[in-house]
Amino acid sequence: MSGGVNDAERLARAALTRLTEPGDEHVGRWLRQLGAVELVRALTGAGPPPEGARPDRLEGCRARAQTLDPGADLAAVARLGGRFLCPGEPEWPGQLDDLGDARPIGLWVRGSANVRLWALRSVAVVGARACTDYGSHVAALLGSGLAERGWVVVSGAAFGVDGAAHRGALAAGGATVAVLASGIDVPYPRGHAELIARIAEQGLVLAELPPGGHPTRSRFVLRNRVIAALTRGTVVVEAEYRSGSLVTARRARALGRQTMGVPGPVTSGLSAGVHELLREGACLVTDADEIAELVGSIGELAPERRGPVVPRDLLEPGARRALEAVPGRGGGELALIARNAGMGRDRTLASLYELRALGFVERLGDRWQLADAASTSGTPKPPGRRPPVRRGGP
Incomplete structure (x- = not known):
């Protein structure tokens, strides 16, 4: 006896895997109604046939029964280091029971x-x-x-x-x-x-x-x-x-x-x-x-999928608006940029100086223009490579 399955049932279930085909719901229903031992008797002619069994099915089972030796099958698997697992044993995976009468024998x-x-x-x-x-x-x-x-x-x-x-x-x-x-x-x-x-x-x-x-x-x-x-x-x-x-x-x-x-x-x-x-x-x-x-369980989340982060993604909103307001060709004066950005002159100027420190824009006299790298790739030109800027008021 092992985990609620006795030797007679184990032998009978092993025999049924040779007598019948996997997933046969008729066999599953008979197994549920009669039990493994009685079903083997019924299919091999040692007992009354199962209800509704066709003569050709019984004939096929009896032909297979001529060479039936479940004990030898169990011994052969044991020599391989294997085992035969039955429903009702502790190791049986219960989710297979969801198959109903099509559950494996x-x-x-x-x-x-x-x-x-x-x-x-x-x-x-x-x-x-x-x-x-x-x-x-x-x-x-x-x-x-x-x-x-x-x-x-x-x-x-x-x-x-x-x-x-x-x-x-x-x-x-x-x-x-x-x-x-x-x-x-x-x-x-x-x-x-x-x-x-x-x-x-x-x-x-x-x-x-x-x-x-x-x-x-x-x-x-x-x-x-x-x-x-x-x-x-x-x-x-x-x-x-x-x-x-x-x-x-x-x-x-x-x-x-x-x-x-x-x-x-x-x-x-x-x-x-x-x-x-x-x-x-x-x-x-x-x-x-x-x-x-x-x-998986709660908390087994896939990482958030995002595209690559470019430097301008890290700008605060005001600086981002000021950068977008700088004309792409030739730049523009502070008043034009402030108007394009929809912001006041002082805030726009502060944002432009922030952008200049980060290498996004350059100041040439009274005009502000995009740095070369910023205008082509979205990545600021290193500050050390900017041309000198003329001193003067905004």
Whole structure:
């Protein structure tokens, strides 16, 4: 017995991951009504069939039952240093319960971290497999930036955006979780075998399929619901209109999670799906700070975005008005500048002398004109380089 789940239920749930497909709501309903042990009996012919079960479904389950050995599956995972996690155990991430009858029967896990605790502060970063260099770069930046801020990066270990996000988190010495559409002992894609092994060492690898399970198109789609439910929010970096990443994001939105998208060129088909998601109400994000602001706790605010500050931005209002009132060509006398500024002569004169000390204007006899640098770039000319000024009254 472990955390409210006895050995019989653990074996039965492990058997169900081999007898049935992930995310089957009919199976979820039967499991809720009958319990794991009785459902295994019902699906394998050892007991009455579940209510509403079609003959072809029962036939398929009984065919799979010919090689059923949940004890061997549990032993195989244990040899990998893994475990099988069931609902009701202390480590079970409760947010997966939001999936209702589509909730995973159990999770096959590799990695020593606590799944429930890591999921509490996690963000999914997903996107196109055939992404652009831009998409790969952005995904890696988001992965590393989120990891540096103490967030767990969750993705599907696929080529493209997924892999870049995982690598970004790993490079920052952070936490990352790969949710596979295969068994945890079957790295897919094969080209990411080394990456998935690194994630298992430094983070977590999760799967609904038992050892030896191979991915199919439908299993990839169903896997996405786990990524959406497990995390606080989903960020899509690049995606075409029919991308599975959009399925993840829309499922996240339906579950009440934050849905975010990174914009790209409007001429790129790989950004078209993200832009559609943004039109549907997803939040536009450009970096890890903005993601953390949306999914984090009170006070996790992104820094204020401002353009560069130029010297004239720091002037007090009177000096700024006087500077704007100095004619651009040839300058002008005090009376003209005061009239242009809408200020009295004394205040205008005081402001002009302040501007002269700062290098914004020059005085030539009775006229005031913009310093050369001020008239071209908005930056004052260094005071030491100004020409000598004739002494005299205003």
